[in-house]
């Protein structure tokens with residue numbers, strides 16, 4: 001039986017409608033959630049994502065501001081900007097688009113953002129809180145993935161989840177969130193021997209390897225939930241995931257498309273974090 005396609009785009013739309021109501025309530029209390037995005041350099045993909053974030057903010061009523069800076073900006077200048085935003089009460093969320101030019105330390109930048117304004121969930125304090133299972137700002141892509149899985153109605157507790165990729169922004173954090181949901185989690189990566197032997201055991205398969213067409217039908221247990229986190233721009237300009245969509249849809253139970261799957265959920269979780277941050281910073 002063919003997989004049900006998990007249109008993150010549609011689910012994201014539902015969540016954004018809920019967020020728009022929340023923002024309206026906050027505005028009645030005199031609070032306008034605000035997000036500032038800093039974009040350094042002129043990577044076309046980064047500019048495209050940032051436009052998506054601006055559009056998302058508009059949809060739910062978040063005040064958004066994008067600060068565009070030339071790639072020649074110094075680290076000190078960038079850190080200074082972040083410190084100013086940390087002290088600005090109208091800015092509840094700060095996001096510095098990655099990657100940064102090589103002369104700027106990503107570590108220094110991430111650590112400069114006030115943890116309560118870190119809507120990416122990348123600050124070590126927020127990462128630590130997430131790992132322990134405390135209430136904190138969660139990283140957007142992993143959080144969006146768990147939301148997508150929940151909305152399939154598939155139970156996560158006790159199921160075997162296999163994650164491919166161990167990055168700090170997707171693989172590692174999604175493995176923590178899935179453990180928090182009581183899944184049994186296996187981590188695979190570029191050095192894993194016999195990948196298919198592992199992935200065929202997966203009730204839930206999260207693919208975040210960044211390798212187009214890595215996963216075919218032979219990797220997938222019939223009926224599995226397959227989440228494709230890949231965002232690969234191929235020569236033709238087309239955006240493809242890490243999963244051979246047409247093959248895997250014939251065996252999987254659920255499958256996310258690229259585009260229109262995880263990406264829109266990522267942005268939606270950013271909006272959710274911004275609203276949560278605004279609520280927390282203005283609560284008394």
Ligand SMILES: Nc1nc(=O)c2c([nH]1)NC[C@@H]1CN(c3ccc(C(=O)N[C@@H](CCC(=O)O)C(=O)O)cc3)C=[N+]21
Pocket residue numbers: 048049052095096097098099120140231239258259260261262263264266267
């Ligand atoms: N500080 C920081 N935080 C990030 O969250 C962050 C980042 N840096 N750097 C780059 C990556 C990538 N990322 C995406 C977000 C949405 C889509 C998305 O919505 N994609 C659409 C398609 C967009 C298109 O067609 O180009 C989709 O999948 O349907 C993709 C990629 C966030 N990132």
